[in-house]
Amino acid sequence: MEMENLGDGEESHMLNGSVSESLNTDRLTLEEGYEPEGAIQEQEGFLHHVSSQKTHFTDFEGKTSFGMSVFNLSNAIMGSGILGLAYAMSNTGIILFVFLLMSIALLSAYSIHLLLKCSGVVGIRAYEQLGQRAFGYGGKILTAIIITVHNVGAMSSYLYIIKYELPLVIQTFIGLSETTQAWYLNGNILIVIVSVLIILPLALMKHLGYLGYTSGFSLSCMVFFLCAVIYKKTIIPCPLSNTTSTEHTVYTNGYNTTNDACTAKLFTANSQTAYAIPIVAFAFVCHPEVLPIYTELRRATKKRMQNVANVSILAMFIMYLMTAVFGYLTFYDNVETEMLHTYNKVDPLDTVILCVRLAVLVAVTLTVPVVLFPIRRAIQQLLCPGQDFRWWRHILIAVCLLVVVNLLVIFIPNIKDIFGVIGATSAPSLIFILPSIFYLRIVPTEKEPLLSRPKIQAALFASMGFVFMIMCLSFIIVDWVTTGKSNVGGH
Template identity: 75%
Template sequence: YFFIKNVLTFFLTLSTFKKLDSCLLFEGKTSFGMSIFNLSNAIMGSGILGLAFAMSNTGIILLCEILLVFIAILSAYSIHLLLKSAGVVGIRAYEQLGNRAFGHPGKMLAAVIITVHNIGAMSSYLFIVKSELPLVIQAFLGKQENTGEWFLNGNFLIIIVSALIILPLATMKQLGYLGYTSGFSLSCMVFFLISVIYKKFNIPCPLEDEDHHNLSHLSHGHGYINGTDDFCEAKMFTINSQTAYTIPILAFAFVCHPEVLPIYTELRDATKKRMQNVANISILAMFIMYLLTALFGYLTFYGNVESELLHTYSRVDPLDVLVLCVRLAVLVAVTLTVPVVLFPIRRALLQILFPDKPFHWARHIIIAFCLISLVNLLVIFVPSIRDIFGLIGATSAPSLIFILPGIFYIRIVPEEQEPMFSRSKIQAACFAAVGFIFMVMSLSFIIIDWVTGESRSGGGH
C-alpha cells in the first residue's frame, strides 16, 4: 500500500511539474548587478528623449514633484503586486499569470499587450536610429546636407544595424547574457546626461543661428513672447494643448514590467525581496536620470524644446563635436536596448504558439528574425516618434503598469491569505481602476488634439 501510494504521489508530482512554467526548474545564474543593468536598460530607452518636451508642457513643479514621483512610486508598487502574485502560485511568466487568473483568455490578453507594447518600444528605438544615424554619418563626412547616397538613407541603415548588431544579440539563449551590453548602454546614457548638463551652461537663450538671428519663432506649439526675459524664464506650472502627451510619455518611460519576470527567473538566489530590491534600485536610478535630463534639457531651451531633444541641439550647431558624440552614444544605447525588449515578446509568442515545447534553437532564432523584420517594416512608415509615445503610452503602458498587475493580484492571491475586501486587495482594485481611467483620459486628450490639429491645418489651407 505504501509503495503504491508513494509511486502514485511521485507521478502526480511529476505531472504537476510538467504543467508548471519551465522557469521553475531553471536555476538562475545572473548576478544582482547584471540584473539591475538589464532592468534599468529595459526602463530607460527612447522615453528619456521626450522628457524635456514633457516638462515644457507641464512646468517644473507639475512634472518633477508630482507626475515623475507619482509614476515612479506606482511603477515600484506595480512590480510588488506582480512579484507577490508570482510568488503565490510559483509562476514567473506574465502570460502564465494571466492564464492562472482568467484562463486562456487571460493568457492571450497578457501576451497580446506585451507584444504590442514591446513592438512599439522597439519601433521607437529604431525610429531614433533611422532619424539620427544619417545625420551623424553626414556630419562626420562633413556634408552640409543629405545628398541621397544609400549610406545616408535611414531605411537602409536600420536594416544594416538590425542585421549586424540587433539580431546576433537577440539570438542569445538567456537574457542574463545581455547584462554586459546593458551596462555599456547605460554608460552611454550617463554620458548623454552629463552632456545635457554641460550644454545648459554653453547655449544662450534665446537660440540664435550662425547669423545671430533669433530662432525662437521656430518653437513647435509655443508662441514667441516679446522680450527674451519672459521667454527664457522657467515655468513652474503650465498646461496647454500638448500637455495631453505628457503622462503617456512618462508612463511609457517607466514601463519595464514585461522584463521583470524573465529577469526574476534568471536572477541568482532569486527571492521576492531580492528581485524587489533590483526593481527599486533600477527605478530610483532611472528616476534620477530622468529628472536631471528633463530639468537641464528644459532649462537649456525652455519653450523651444522639441519632442525629440537631440533635434533641438542640432538647431544650435549641427556640426558640434560633443553633440555628434552624444548622438552616437544615444544611438548605441537604444540599439543595445532592442534585444532586451525583444525577449519578452518572443516568450509571449512561445507561450501562445508552443506552450509545451522545449527550447529549440531554430524556433528561437526564427521568431527573433521575424520580429525584427516586422519592426523594421513598421519604422519605415512611422510618421512621428510622438505618435508612438502617445498611443503606446496611453494603451499598453497603463495595462502593464496598473490594470493587469492589479487584477492578477486580486484573482490569484487566495482569500485565505488576503480576504476579498482586505486593504491590500482594495488598493489593488483602486490601482487597476486608476489605470483604466488614465487610459481613457489619455486617449481622449490625444484624439481631441489630433482632431483639432487637423482642423487647424485644414483651415490654414
C-alpha cells in the first residue's frame, strides 16, 4: 500500500513537473515572440482569411470597438493630399485617374495584409519589432526612423495648413483688411496656440482608441467639404465669366474660359501627368498607424483588423473619388494644385467656402494627434523597449515632438521641399518595401518557400516600391532643375 501511494506521488510529481515545464515553455515562447513550427497553420487570401488557431499576443489587450478603429484608421488615411486629387485628375483624365486610385487602394490593402500576416507569425503588433525580427536591431532602428521622419513630415504639413489658412479665415470672418497687423493673425502664434490648447491634450490620451470620437468628427468635417464641392459644381458656371451675384463679384482672374476647357477628358498626358501617381499613392499612406490600431482593437484577429482596413480604405476611396470628380468637373483644366485656392480665386468672400476652409482646418488639427501616436511608440521602442507605461515619459515625448514640429514650421519656411524628398522615400518604404521584405524574412520557408506564389508576389511588390521611390525622386529633381520648386504631393 505504501508502495502504491509512493508511486502515485511520484507520478503526480512528474505530471506537475511536466505541466510546469510546458507552461514555462509557453511563457517563454510568448515573451520572445517565437512560435514553434506548426503552431499556426494559416491559409489566407488577399482580403479574406480563415485561421485554424488564434494567435496569442503579449503586448496589449485591446478595448477599442470596430467602429472607432475604422474612424481612427480612416482619419490616418485622410490627409492634405485630398486637396490635390482634382488637380491629379485634370492631368491624367477620368479613366486613368480612377484606375490609378483603385490600384493604389488595392495595393494598400494588400500591404496591410502582409503586415498583419507578419504580425500573426511572430505574435508582435509593433512595426519596429517586426523590423528587429526581420533584420535585427539595425532593422528596428531603420523602421523607427522611417516612421518618425514620415509622420513628422505629415504633422508639419498639417501645421503648415493651419499656419497659412487660419489667419486668412479669421481675417475674412471678422472682416479685417489685408493690411491689419494683429497678433491673432500671426500664423506662427496661431500654430502654437492650437498645439497647446487642442493638439497636446488629445496627444496625451493614454490609448489611441480614445481618439475615435475626434477622428469621427474630423471625418465629418471632410464629408462637409465633399458636400460643398458637390454643391459648388451645380452653381459655378463653365466657362467661368465675370458675373455679379447678390453679395459678391465673381472673377475669372485669367482662367481659360474657352469651350474646350469645359470638356472632361477621359485620357490626357502633359508635363504634369507624372506627378499624379505619387499624389495618389501618398493619399493612402496609413501604415504606421495600422499596428497601433490593431493593438488596441477589441477581440483582435487578423481577419477583424483586415476588415477594419478594408472598410477604411473603401470609405476613403469613395470620398477621394467623389472629391476629385466633382472638383475636376467644376474647373476642368483650371483646377489648381490646392483646390481651395481655386475656389478662393473664383469668389474670395464666399461664405460656404470659408466654412469649408474652417472644416478642413479642424480636420487636419484633429488628425495630428493620431499621427503622433506611432512616432511616440517608435521612440519608446528604441529608448525603453519592454518597460511599463509611465505618464511622465508619455507626456514628455509628446511635448518634445510638438515643440520640434512647431520649430520646424516656424523657422524653416522651405521645409516642404525637404519633406518632399523624405516623403518620396518614406512613403514607398512604408507602403511597399518594408511590409514586403518583412514578409519575405519573417514567414518561415517551411510554410511558404521562396519560390511560392505569395513570396514571389511580395518580392514584386517590394520591387514596385523601389521603382516608385526612384520615380518620385526623379520628378522632384527634374522639377527643381526646371522650375526651382517641387510639386510632388505629400500626405
